[in-house]
Amino acid sequence: MTSSATLRILDIVPGTSVDxxxxxxxxxxxxCSHCCAGCHNPQSWDMxxxxxxxxxxxxxxxxxxxxxVTFSGGDPIYQLNALIPLAYELHKRGYNIWCYTGFSFExxxxxxxxxxxxxxxxxxxxxxxxxxxxxxxxxxxxxANQRLIDVTHSDRKHITIWxxxx
Amino acid sequence: xxxxxxxxxxxxxGYNEEKIKAAIRKAMLQTPLGEDETLIxxxxxxxxxxxxxxxxxxxxxxxxxxELMKSPRKEVxxxxxxxxxxxxxxxxxxxxxxxxxxxxxxxxxxxRENANMNTDSPAGMMMKFASETxxxxxxxxxxxxxxxxxxxxxxxxxxxxxxxxxKSLTCVQHPLDNILRHGFIAGHGxxxxxxxxxxxxxxxxxxxxxAQNEMHGGQAIPAFDFYLAPFVRSSFIEELKKMEEVTGxxxxxxxxxxxxxxxxxxxxxxxxxxxxxxxAVNCTVSRVHQSMEAFIHNMNTIHSRGGNQVVFSxxxxxxxxxxxxxxxxxxxxxxxxxGVGNGATAIFPIQIWKKKKGVNYMPEDPNYDLYRLxxxxxxxxxxxxxxxxxxxxxxxxxxxxxxxxxFRHEVATMGCRTRVFExxxxxxxxxxxxxxxxxxINIVRIAIECMSIVDxxxxxxRFFSKLDEVLEITARQLCDRYNFQKTALVKQFPLLMSRxxxxxxxxxxxxxxxxxxxxxxxxxxxxGLAECLVALVGKHHGESDEAQQxxxxxxxxxxxxxxxxxxxYQHNFxxxxxxxxxxxxxxxxxxxxxxxxxxxxxxxxxxxNSNHVPVYYKCSPRHKAKIEGPYHELTxxxxxxxVEIDGDATHNPQAIADIVDLMDSxxxxxxxxxxxxxxxxxxxxxxxxxxxxxxxxxxGHEIDKLQRITGYLVGTTDRWNSAKLxxxxxxxxxx
Numbered sequence: 046m047t048s049s050a051t052l053r054i055l056d057i058v059p060g061t062s063v064d065x066x067x068x069x070x071x072x073x074x075x076x077c078s079h080c081c082a083g084c085h086n087p088q089s090w091d092m093x094x095x096x097x098x099x100x101x102x103x104x105x106x107x108x109x110x111x112x113x114v115t116f117s118g119g120d121p122i123y124q125l126n127a128l129i130p131l132a133y134e135l136h137k138r139g140y141n142i143w144c145y146t147g148f149s150f151e152x153x154x155x156x157x158x159x160x161x162x163x164x165x166x167x168x169x170x171x172x173x174x175x176x177x178x179x180x181x182x183x184x185x186x187x188x189a190n191q192r193l194i195d196v197t198h199s200d201r202k203h204i205t206i207w208x209x210x211x
Numbered sequence: 212x213x214x215x216x217x218x219x220x221x222x223x224x225g226y227n228e229e230k231i232k233a234a235i236r237k238a239m240l241q242t243p244l245g246e247d248e249t250l251i252x253x254x255x256x257x258x259x260x261x262x263x264x265x266x267x268x269x270x271x272x273x274x275x276x277x278e279l280m281k282s283p284r285k286e287v288x289x290x291x292x293x294x295x296x297x298x299x300x301x302x303x304x305x306x307x308x309x310x311x312x313x314x315x316x317x318x319x320x321x322x323r324e325n326a327n328m329n330t331d332s333p334a335g336m337m338m339k340f341a342s343e344t345x346x347x348x349x350x351x352x353x354x355x356x357x358x359x360x361x362x363x364x365x366x367x368x369x370x371x372x373x374x375x376x377x378k379s380l381t382c383v384q385h386p387l388d389n390i391l392r393h394g395f396i397a398g399h400g401x402x403x404x405x406x407x408x409x410x411x412x413x414x415x416x417x418x419x420x421x422a423q424n425e426m427h428g429g430q431a432i433p434a435f436d437f438y439l440a441p442f443v444r445s446s447f448i449e450e451l452k453k454m455e456e457v458t459g460x461x462x463x464x465x466x467x468x469x470x471x472x473x474x475x476x477x478x479x480x481x482x483x484x485x486x487x488x489x490x491a492v493n494c495t496v497s498r499v500h501q502s503m504e505a506f507i508h509n510m511n512t513i514h515s516r517g518g519n520q521v522v523f524s525x526x527x528x529x530x531x532x533x534x535x536x537x538x539x540x541x542x543x544x545x546x547x548x549x550g551v552g553n554g555a556t557a558i559f560p561i562q563i564w565k566k567k568k569g570v571n572y573m574p575e576d577p578n579y580d581l582y583r584l585x586x587x588x589x590x591x592x593x594x595x596x597x598x599x600x601x602x603x604x605x606x607x608x609x610x611x612x613x614x615x616x617x618f619r620h621e622v623a624t625m626g627c628r629t630r631v632f633e634x635x636x637x638x639x640x641x642x643x644x645x646x647x648x649x650x651x652i653n654i655v656r657i658a659i660e661c662m663s664i665v666d667x668x669x670x671x672x673r674f675f676s677k678l679d680e681v682l683e684i685t686a687r688q689l690c691d692r693y694n695f696q697k698t699a700l701v702k703q704f705p706l707l708m709s710r711x712x713x714x715x716x717x718x719x720x721x722x723x724x725x726x727x728x729x730x731x732x733x734x735x736x737x738x739g740l741a742e743c744l745v746a747l748v749g750k751h752h753g754e755s756d757e758a759q760q761x762x763x764x765x766x767x768x769x770x771x772x773x774x775x776x777x778x779x780y781q782h783n784f785x786x787x788x789x790x791x792x793x794x795x796x797x798x799x800x801x802x803x804x805x806x807x808x809x810x811x812x813x814x815x816x817x818x819x820n821s822n823h824v825p826v827y828y829k830c831s832p833r834h835k836a837k838i839e840g841p842y843h844e845l846t847x848x849x850x851x852x853x854v855e856i857d858g859d860a861t862h863n864p865q866a867i868a869d870i871v872d873l874m875d876s877x878x879x880x881x882x883x884x885x886x887x888x889x890x891x892x893x894x895x896x897x898x899x900x901x902x903x904x905x906x907x908x909x910x911g912h913e914i915d916k917l918q919r920i921t922g923y924l925v926g927t928t929d930r931w932n933s934a935k936l937x938x939x940x941x942x943x944x945x946x
Contacts, residue, residue: 058831058946059831060831060832060833060946062856062857062860062863062866063857063858067863067868068832068856068870109833112869181859181900181907182898185863
């Protein structure tokens with residue numbers, strides 16, 4: 046694993062409460078091709094948006110804040126090759142990682158090299174945002190089609206939905 | 212022979228006979244006969260020689276009238292009297308303007324000084340009239356010249372100045388066990404000791420409400436769980452006795468049966484004694500729940516103090532690990548979660564969770580389950596806040612886990628933040644004690660006055676020497692007020708000085724409170740550290756390490772000076788991180804008038820509270836905690852750490868727990884989490900979206916948006932003053 050890879054980052058929010066349980070450091074990756082109608086962040090679609098950041102730089106920010114981590118975007122999956130070493134380094138340091146993606150979990154499983162990534166991730170929030178299914182009462186997701194998938198206990202045949210006591 | 216004259220504003224000046232002459236001459240010139248220098252000199256001489264050594268302006272004028280009436284020029288006396296009347300009306304004209312504003316129920320900063328008070332109601336107006344007329348009285352007759360000047364020139368704010376003449380003290384933490392065990396007399400009723408949970412919870416209300424009318428600040432219960440726990444057991448026994456009546460069976464052997472947890476369970480399959488116990492538990496839980504609901508309801512509806520304000524009430528709890536104490540905590544939290552009436556968030560009491568490792572913070576702790584419930588309740592209802600018993604400065608040497616009276620050694624806070632714990636004149640405890648009075652220093656103004664000094668070190672040194680001057684004045688002012696307050700008679704504060712204040716039970720009703728008043732604290736507060744630092748070094752402490760180091764130096768300096776005052780004057784002085792609801796715009800308005808609009812300092816209409824990072828400054832919760840944490844140890848008179856979180860907190864109680872963790876790791880004393888909560892008044896729909904104007908469920912437009920102001924929740928911002936409204940609109944979330 047190398048830490049010299051770089052990623053295109055739109056923003057790093059060092060303590061949000063909307064992207065998974067607890068306060069989290071949310072990393073917003075540039076670039077998305079799902080083009081969901083009603084997306085509240087279309088400026089995040091540009092694959093060349095944001096700025097280039099080295100994995101070490103990102104880790105330093107996460108460490109400084111000490112909260113668990115969420116990957117969001119854009120869609121982080123478009124930068125999978127550089128995302129894996131980042132996830133590896135964070136996982137190694139004991140961080141719990143959530144990842145938002147516009148791909149469905151099933152689609153994700155067909156992507157080459159995804160297994161290495163999924164082994165490092167705790168929860169995948171999958172699927173595009175569908176504005177007709179928008180519901181503000183949902184926890185940590187925008188529309189009812191999206192699922193909070195407990196990756197450790199899910200595979201192609203059986204999907205386990207994440208839950209906590211809250 | 213007159214030497215000095217006591218003026219209306221309280222100043223003493225040298226006697227000047229020219230002033231008398233000028234006044235008589237003026238009156239004479241308005242009569243057909245005109246002036247008569249010989250008569251003027253004669254009258255003036257007589258008054259000057261026969262008068263006492265010191266006379267007031269009014270007394271001298273009375274003498275002039277008498278002398279003129281005795282003289283042949285009676286028509287001059289008439290002119291003179293008419294002129295005096297005009298001047299007197301002119302002096303009252305300012306009062307007239309203020310009265311008219313109150314009468315017209317205008318929304319302005321006079322009537323909105325206090326967001327918890329309805330000044331439109333007759334009782335509220337009456338109180339406002341009194342408040343506005345006592346303030347000038349205090350200025351003229353009770354303050355020393357130096358204190359009055361410091362106030363007039365915007366260096367100092369004397370809190371609750373309208374109550375100054377009443378000699379009232381600020382606040383107290385109620386030793387409710389005293390009240391519940393011995394009963395008390397209030398108004399026309401005598402209360403006997405409580406026997407069951409319903410009575411105990413009502414007596415708790417009455418104690419808070421009665422004391423509110425005897426003081427000018429908040430009322431708190433320091434260990435709500437410990438105090439009410441015995442009445443859970445007595446209600447349980449009462450339920451067993453009811454069964455005895457029905458069945459004729461003697462159940463006295465299980466009156467003191469150990470109960471693991473008071474939780475409702477089905478009776479299916481239970482027989483004999485087991486069934487009786489569980490049935491009694493179920494009934495008891497319902498009664499405790501109902502009592503907690505009633506307590507909250509009373510605290511939000513019964514107006515005390517002049518009939519227009521509910522009590523500024525706070526309750527501390529969370530550390531009683533007995534089954535009975537846990538039952539009180541659980542039902543209180545559940546009831547708070549459900550809300551009052553049709554499920555609206557209760558504004559009072561402010562609830563404060565006493566966080567302590569080994570009791571309720573670590574997963575293996577006995578009350579950890581209730582702590583998690585508390586986080587969930589806060590996520591929806593803004594309360595409880597969290598006071599950190601693990602902060603180094605909140606430790607107590609005598610606290611022991613197996614001591615049933617250990618709550619006596621646990622710090623408790625007033626909801627607004629006032630903290631009373633250390634004590635030079637008795638036991639270190641929060642209970643039966645409170646603040647006596649506090650005054651706040653405008654450190655921004657002092658800093659602005661030094662801005663023109665080019666050399667930075669010199670500028671900062673100048674600031675410190677000016678700060679010292681104002682600190683000395685403030686200490687003297689607090690001592691003066693103390694010396695006035697201590698002359699109050701015990702019977703002026705009948706409940707406070709019989710059952711609540713430490714040592715008061717020994718006093719006779721006609722004695723003064725002098726023997727016991729020193730149990731309280733004198734607070735020296737400060738406002739606008741952020742703006743002060745911008746003035747001194749160009750940046751505030753949230754954005755610059757240099758500013759942070761200077762900020763800590765300033766507040767450390769205040770703390771060490773305040774400790775010196777304690778020694779010198781023999782009182783419990785402490786530094787307070789001032790909340791300043793009515794104050795937040797007053798200093799700023801005055802400073803802008805004097806110095807104009809200075810970027811980052813006077814360009815907003817409020818100053819940042821105490822040591823807080825400015826509300827408009829974007830930073831993460833962790834950064835805010837790191838910056839503000841170190842100030843908590845220095846401000847023993849009270850402090851609070853706020854975080855504004857983004858999103859719907861009800862989806863994320865863990866985020867609340869994470870903020871408590873920040874409090875834990877940064878040695879913070881007291882914290883509170885703000886978030887958005889909208890409620891449709893028509894259908895009860897709730898969410899956390901920003902700027903919600905239309906209910907997505909029923910289309911209604913009556914949206915109640917909860918906000919927090921100086922620690923208290925307010926559903927409507929109608930009663931907020933303009934400075935606080937501006938501060939609200941500048942608040943950013945910390946993420």
